[in-house]
Structure formats: C-alpha cells, structure tokens
Amino acid sequence: MANRQDGLAEALDSEQRTVSWLYGLLDAARERAERSLRQVYAGGGAVAGRQARVEREVSAGEQARRLAQLNAVERGLCFGRIDHGSGQNVYIGRIGLRDEHHESVLIDWRAPAARPFYVATATDPDGLVRRRHLHLKDRRVVGIDDEVFDLDGMSEGDRRALVGEAALLAALRRGRTGRMGDVVATIQTEQDRVIRSSLQGALVVQGGPGTGKTVAALHRAAYLLYTHRDTLERRGVLVVGPNAMFLRYIGQVLPALGETQVVMTTVGEMFPGVRAVADDAPAAAVVKGDLRMAEVVAGAVRERQRVAGGELVVELDGLRLRVPHETCARLRERARAVRLPHNMARKLYVTELLKELAKAEARALEESLHIDELEVDDPELTEPLDLEGDLDELDIELASRRLWEEPEVRRAVDGLWPELTPQRLVSELLASPRTLAAVAPQGLAWQELVRPVEAPWTVGDVPLLDEAAELLGEDDSARRVAARVAVEELAERELYAREVLTSTGVAEEGVFERADVLAERHADDGAGLTTADRAAADRTWAYGHVIVDEAQELSPMAWRMVMRRVPAKSLTVVGDLAQTGAAAGARSWGEMLDPYLEGRWREERLLVNYRTPAEIMRVAADVLRAFAPEQEPPVSVREGEAEPRAVRLPVSGLPDLVARELADIGEGRLGVVTPDARRAEVARLFPDGDLDAPVVVLTVTQAKGLEFDAVVVVDPAGILAQSEQGGRDLYVAVTRATRRLTVVHEGELPPVLSRLG
Numbered sequence: 001m002a003n004r005q006d007g008l009a010e011a012l013d014s015e016q017r018t019v020s021w022l023y024g025l026l027d028a029a030r031e032r033a034e035r036s037l038r039q040v041y042a043g044g045g046a047v048a049g050r051q052a053r054v055e056r057e058v059s060a061g062e063q064a065r066r067l068a069q070l071n072a073v074e075r076g077l078c079f080g081r082i083d084h085g086s087g088q089n090v091y092i093g094r095i096g097l098r099d100e101h102h103e104s105v106l107i108d109w110r111a112p113a114a115r116p117f118y119v120a121t122a123t124d125p126d127g128l129v130r131r132r133h134l135h136l137k138d139r140r141v142v143g144i145d146d147e148v149f150d151l152d153g154m155s156e157g158d159r160r161a162l163v164g165e166a167a168l169l170a171a172l173r174r175g176r177t178g179r180m181g182d183v184v185a186t187i188q189t190e191q192d193r194v195i196r197s198s199l200q201g202a203l204v205v206q207g208g209p210g211t212g213k214t215v216a217a218l219h220r221a222a223y224l225l226y227t228h229r230d231t232l233e234r235r236g237v238l239v240v241g242p243n244a245m246f247l248r249y250i251g252q253v254l255p256a257l258g259e260t261q262v263v264m265t266t267v268g269e270m271f272p273g274v275r276a277v278a279d280d281a282p283a284a285a286v287v288k289g290d291l292r293m294a295e296v297v298a299g300a301v302r303e304r305q306r307v308a309g310g311e312l313v314v315e316l317d318g319l320r321l322r323v324p325h326e327t328c329a330r331l332r333e334r335a336r337a338v339r340l341p342h343n344m345a346r347k348l349y350v351t352e353l354l355k356e357l358a359k360a361e362a363r364a365l366e367e368s369l370h371i372d373e374l375e376v377d378d379p380e381l382t383e384p385l386d387l388e389g390d391l392d393e394l395d396i397e398l399a400s401r402r403l404w405e406e407p408e409v410r411r412a413v414d415g416l417w418p419e420l421t422p423q424r425l426v427s428e429l430l431a432s433p434r435t436l437a438a439v440a441p442q443g444l445a446w447q448e449l450v451r452p453v454e455a456p457w458t459v460g461d462v463p464l465l466d467e468a469a470e471l472l473g474e475d476d477s478a479r480r481v482a483a484r485v486a487v488e489e490l491a492e493r494e495l496y497a498r499e500v501l502t503s504t505g506v507a508e509e510g511v512f513e514r515a516d517v518l519a520e521r522h523a524d525d526g527a528g529l530t531t532a533d534r535a536a537a538d539r540t541w542a543y544g545h546v547i548v549d550e551a552q553e554l555s556p557m558a559w560r561m562v563m564r565r566v567p568a569k570s571l572t573v574v575g576d577l578a579q580t581g582a583a584a585g586a587r588s589w590g591e592m593l594d595p596y597l598e599g600r601w602r603e604e605r606l607l608v609n610y611r612t613p614a615e616i617m618r619v620a621a622d623v624l625r626a627f628a629p630e631q632e633p634p635v636s637v638r639e640g641e642a643e644p645r646a647v648r649l650p651v652s653g654l655p656d657l658v659a660r661e662l663a664d665i666g667e668g669r670l671g672v673v674t675p676d677a678r679r680a681e682v683a684r685l686f687p688d689g690d691l692d693a694p695v696v697v698l699t700v701t702q703a704k705g706l707e708f709d710a711v712v713v714v715d716p717a718g719i720l721a722q723s724e725q726g727g728r729d730l731y732v733a734v735t736r737a738t739r740r741l742t743v744v745h746e747g748e749l750p751p752v753l754s755r756l757g
C-alpha cells in the first residue's frame with residue numbers, strides 16, 4: 001500500500017514538473033503575442049496609405065485573436081498523456097505548444113497525433129500501452145487516472161504509479177454550472193467519430209437525450225476550424241440553436257475551446273434586423289413551415305407586378321397621359337423576362353414605362369393644341385403636328401427624368417411595380433385573405449395564416465422573409481455610394497485630425513496612431529472586423545460549414561433558408577427525432593434533407609446517455625414506448641444516487657419541495673419544467689429565475705437541450721395535453737436531470753408514469 005502511495009506521489013510530482021514547464025511556455029507565448037500587438041500599433045508612426053492601414057488592422061486582429069486563444073486555454077491547459085508502445089510519450093492539451101528548439105511538446109487535441117487518446121480501447125489500443133488523464137486545479141496537478149492497455153509494455157516505475165478512477169465518470173459526477181463545459185479530456189470513441197468526420201457533405205447525428213450530441217457538434221466545430229483553418233477562417237462556421245437560452249448555455253464552450261470564428265444564432269434571428277422569438281399556433285406553424293410557402297411568396301411578388309384594368313391614365317398639369325393596356329402588359333412581361341429580382345427588374349420597368357409616358361405626354365400635348373382652331377395664315381404652321389414622332393432619344397430621356405420627379409407619376413409606378421422590402425411584402429401578404437387565396441396552391445390551408453398587418457414577427461415568419469428577400473433582391477447601390485462617401489469623409493477627417501494634432505503639439509506617435517485606427521474602424525467597410533462579425537450582418541453570407549443543433553425542430557421552410565447559407569452543403573445536423581416538439585418539425589431526416597441533398601448525407605448514431613442515470617431513464621423509456629415506439633431510448637452510462645419519484649401536491653407547495661431538493665443536491669442547480677400555460681404562474685413562486693440562478697422555471701421548449709442536477713416536472717398531464725407532441729414533450733422534460741427527478745401532480749398521475757406511482 002505504502003508502495004502505491006509513494007508511486008502516486010512520485011507520478012504527481014513528475015507530472016507537475018511537466019505541467020509547470022508547459023505553463024511556462026504558455027506564458028512566454030502570451031508575452032510574445034502581447035509584444036507583437038504592441039508593436040503593430042506603436043511601430044513607426046503614422047502608416048501611409050489605405051492598403052497599409054488595412055494590412056496593419058488585419059495583423060492586429062490576428063495577434064489579438066491569438067492572445068484571446070492563449071488566454072482561453074489557461075484552465076486545464078494539459079489534460080492527457082498517451083504512452084506509445086515504442087516508448088514515446090505525448091502530452092495532449094487544449095492547444096499545441098513548442099519548446100525553444102521548436103519541438104512539439106504539447107499536442108492540440110484536434111491534431112491527428114492526439115487521436116489515439118480518444119479512440120484507443122482495450123481490444124484495439126491503437127499502439128498505446130497507457131492513456132493517462134491529468135486533473136488540474138489552477139496550475140496544480142491534483143489527480144491522475146490511468147487506463148492500461150498493455151501492462152507488460154510498461155516500465156516497472158510506471159506500473160507502480162498506476163492510479164485511476166475512470167475519468168469520464170468523474171467528469172459526469174461534477175455539479176452543473178448552468179453553462180456547458182468542454183469535454184476535450186473525456187471525449188468517447190463514438191463521439192470522436194462524429195467530431196473528426198470529414199468536412200465534405202452532410203453528416204446527421206441522431207441520438208437520444210444526453211448522448212452528447214451538442215458537445216460533439218461544438219467540438220466538431222473547433223476541430224474543423226483547426227483542421228481546415230484556411231477555408232473556415234475566411235468563410236466562418238454558423239451554429240443554429242433552438243433559442244437564446246440554449247445559445248447562452250453553450251456559448252462558453254467554443255471560446256473555451258479556443259475558437260472565435262463562429263456565429264451562433266437561432267432560426268428567429270437569421271434575417272438581419274428581425275429578432276423573432278414568438279411561435280405561431282401549431283396549425284399556422286404547419287402551414288407556414290410547408291415548402292409550398294415558397295410558391296406562395298413567389299406568387300405574392302408576382303401579384304405586386306400589376307397592369308391597370310384598362311389603359312393607364314396619369315393626370316399631369318391638366319394633361320391626361322394615357323398608356324394603352326397592351327403596352328403596360330408588354331412592359332411587365334419584358335421586365336419579368338430578364339429574371340432579375342423584383343427590385344432590380346423594377347429599374348428596367350420604370351425606364352421603359354417613363355419612355356411610354358413621355359410619348360403619351362407628347363400625344364396629350366398634341367391633342368390639347370387644336371391647331372386648326374388657331375388663327376394663323378402661315379401654311380407651315382397649319383401642317384398637322386406629330387410631336388410624338390418628333391421625339392428623339394435625348395428628348396425622351398430628358399422628358400423621362402422630368403416625369404420621374406412628378407409625384408403623380410411616382411404614385412402610378414408604385415401602384416404597378418412598387419419597390420418592396422421583405423417585411424412589407426410578407427406582412428401585407430399575411431394580412432390579405434384575397435392575395436393568399438389567389439396565390440396559395442390547392443390544398444394549402446392558407447386561412448390559418450391570416451392575421452393583422454401589424455402583428456409581431458414569429459419564428460415561422462423568418463424563412464418567409466428570407467424567401468422574399470431572395471425574390472425581391474437587395475438594391476445595394478445606395479449602400480455602395482454611402483461606403484464610398486464614408487471613405488472620402490474619413491480621409492478628410494484624418495487630414496483635419498493630423499493638422500489639429502500637429503498644430504497643438506500633441507502629435508506624439510502613439511496617440512496619433514490610435515486616433516486614425518479608430519476612425520478607420522468606424523467609417524470603413526469593415527477591414528478590422530472578424531469573419532464572424534461580417535458574416536452575422538450579411539444575409540447572403542456563404543458559410544464554410546453550418547451546424548444545426550436540435551435540428552428536429554426546423555420546418556421544411558427553415559431548412560430551405562439554412563441551405564441557402566451553405567452553398568457547399570457542408571453541414572452537421574444534430575438532433576433526435578424522438579424529441580420533436582415543433583408542429584412543423586421533422587418526422588424523418590430524409591423528409592427534411594433530401595430536397596437539397598438527394599440522399600447524399602451520412603448518419604452517425606449516438607447510443608449512450610451521459611446525462612441521465614439509469615433509474616430516471618427507465619421512466620423516460622416508458623414514455624417513449626408509449627408515444628414514439630419506433631425510437632430506441634439511449635442506454636445510461638451510470639446508475640444514479642436516488643430513485644425518481646412522483647409527489648401529489650398543489651403548485652403552492654412547490655417552494656418547500658424545491659428547497660428540500662436543493663438542499664439534497666448541495667451546490668448544484670434545479671430546473672422546474674412546466675406546461676406552456678402554467679409557466680408564469682409557477683415562475684412567480686421563484687422570483688430570480690435567471691439561467692445562472694440555482695432555480696430556473698422553464699417550459700419544455702425552453703428546457704430543450706439544457707440539463708440540471710435536479711428537475712421537478714410540474715403537471716405532467718398538462719404537458720401531455722398541450723399539443724399533439726405532448727408525449728414527446730414529456731420525454732424531453734424527464735430527461736433533463738443529471739441526478740434527481742421529481743414529478744409533481746395535482747390530479748391523477750398519467751398512466752405512462754405509473755412506474756413512479
């Protein structure tokens with residue numbers, strides 16, 4: 001025994017020496033990055049020329065990112081070591097480090113050389129004799145876990161120092177913090193397959209609750225950014241999650257993994273300028289999410305390209321300008337035939353229509369001058385006038401310009417081919433039963449969509465807005481002019497600043513440099529912005545890779561929008577068909593993806609539940625069997641500490657019950673999950689329900705993807721009854737707990753939970 005203790009102390013000592021040395025290298029790398037950043041700004045006075053300034057900004061951005069990365073890996077810098085049969089030992093960490101001889105001494109977890117750490121098993125050790133997990137507290141090595149694959153292959157000293165409790169189970173037992181942590185130290189083989197799957201094509205990760213789909217997807221983002229740095233740093237990675245609460249929950253994982261080139265969003269925020277959070281009623285959501293809505297939006301755009309009932313008549317200064325019906329119809333067909341988006345085609349249409357109006361004006365003038373009534377003798381003047389025929393191209397152009405300034409003319413044009421924003425098109429469409437009836441394909445229950453024009457945006461509207469934006473097109477000529485003006489203004493301001501600083505004698509280098517850098521950053525087209533900043537602001541940005549989490553919730557129309565963001569169709573789709581709660585959500589992956597991928601997607605399944613203990617999972621399996629018998633529940637990796645239970649109690653008794661549960665879990669956190677209609681009533685009993693608070697009250701939709709040490713499910717019958725998806729909602733609710741589950745009911749316990757009775 002004493003021998004083993006000595007062995008452990010020796011091992012801890014020796015690992016501590018290595019770890020301290022690695023932290024020393026990290027500190028040195030940080031100092032170097034800081035120094036370079038200072039040099040970029042301080043070096044050599046004012047930089048002449050725009051190109052040089054842009055280059056400096058880019059270089060400063062790179063150094064700042066490197067520094068952020070080095071700072072993000074402070075906690076748990078090195079977490080593993082693999083010993084190869086050849087005698088070579090490799091340390092694995094959150095980032096790669098080299099020593100002063102440029103030798104690689106810490107391997108980034110994403111590098112190919114780190115792979116055996118994740119995939120070696122007793123039956124297939126991948127050349128390893130031992131895998132060692134190092135547990136760090138601050139910079140101290142406080143624990144070691146060993147898994148030995150080949151005892152004979154180890155030295156006597158190492159054999160003596162063997163220590164270990166399975167690192168995974170230790171990680172799983174830790175209390176929950178309200179923020180997801182990274183699991184780089186304990187990634188499992190099946191998850192590793194997901195994380196390191198090729199960038200090309202679409203990967204679907206189907207897995208039950210708690211199987212690590214979200215952690216695997218986020219680690220995959222970090223892995224892909226590391227492995228395909230060039231492509232993805234330029235194009236960025238988009239992560240689509242179910243709601244803002246979820247994004248906050250996972251938000252800390254990626255920076256902690258050392259990556260900053262990722263945009264996180266929800267479907268409700270994918271159209272810049274709109275932040276939709278409300279959901280439609282289920283019947284409306286189903287119609288709105290139907291792919292045929294693309295036809296409806298296209299129909300609505302065409303419906304705004306009109307021809308007057310008879311001839312077009314514009315009254316101008318007592319003249320009646322008339323354009324025949326057939327001419328108007330011909331102009332519309334010609335403008336449509338160019339196949340440009342509506343707002344772009346409008347330019348062509350307006351040009352042509354103004355020409356016709358110019359001719360119409362000439363004709364009207366002619367009619368108004370009743371020549372033969374004039375008392376003149378000159379035979380030349382009595383010849384019939386042909387003002388229209390006399391117009392040359394220049395006349396028509398000048399007349400067109402003049403006419404375009406006339407409010408009457410503008411009104412007429414806007415009535416026939418208006419400039420439209422997506423917001424206006426969609427809100428007016430949904431408020432017009434007449435238009436909906438005219439453009440909806442047969443069999444689509446458009447009546448469900450009708451609502452007032454000022455109704456707030458819902459998540460289901462966002463794909464419609466995106467569709468409309470595609471068809472309307474953005475007229476960005478004004479923006480481009482504004483950008484040019486801004487650059488010119490910047491140059492002027494800089495000149496002025498230079499003069500002021502010189503004349504007042506404060507033109508010392510540092511100050512001056514900062515002033516001009518700042519000016520540029522604010523006034524310019526974004527040279528100093530990161531890929532993520534630029535991508536997030538641009539609806540038409542083409543991402544290098546898109547990850548969709550809780551992907552079962554997306555409607556067919558939402559998929560259409562997502563696919564537009566990733567023309568290369570490089571995607572990771574992560575979800576669980578057994579947890580679909582949205583009325584327009586997925587019943588099968590093929591149904592959603594095949595319209596774009598035509599069957600060309602691969603699937604990985606995750607089958608082990610790392611969150612919910614076996615006792616709770618048995619309850620969940622009963623629910624699943626009743627409501628989605630075709631789906632397999634995942635297998636729990638561990639037994640729990642307490643049997644789940646049901647308590648008959650009025651809602652007013654919740655505070656006491658919750659207080660007792662909190663006392664039982666010690667430091668952890670508790671989630672109260674309620675039916676949608678009862679959240680407000682329950683939340684009033686727990687005032688400070690922020691995501692970081694010890695007690696959070698949530699609907700099932702809000703709880704999706706989250707987890708808590710203890711969960712109290714309130715009114716299971718209410719959850720079952722709230723929609724057609726009620727059974728799946730209950731399944732989601734009971735699978736949020738990592739340690740304890742209590743179901744609170746006022747009436748009878750639903751039969752599906754009879755195990756708790």
Ligand SMILES: Nc1ncnc2c1ncn2[C@@H]1O[C@H](COP(=O)(O)OP(=O)(O)OP(=O)(O)O)[C@@H](O)[C@H]1O
Nearest residue numbers: 183186187188209210211212213214215610611705
């Ligand atoms: N390899 C691992 N090592 C340590 N913890 C892990 C591992 N895999 C998963 N976990 C933990 O298990 C929990 C569940 O993971 P995650 O939230 O990714 O599951 P999920 O499949 O997305 O679940 P859901 O379908 O309910 O959203 C998390 O706390 C996660 O940190």
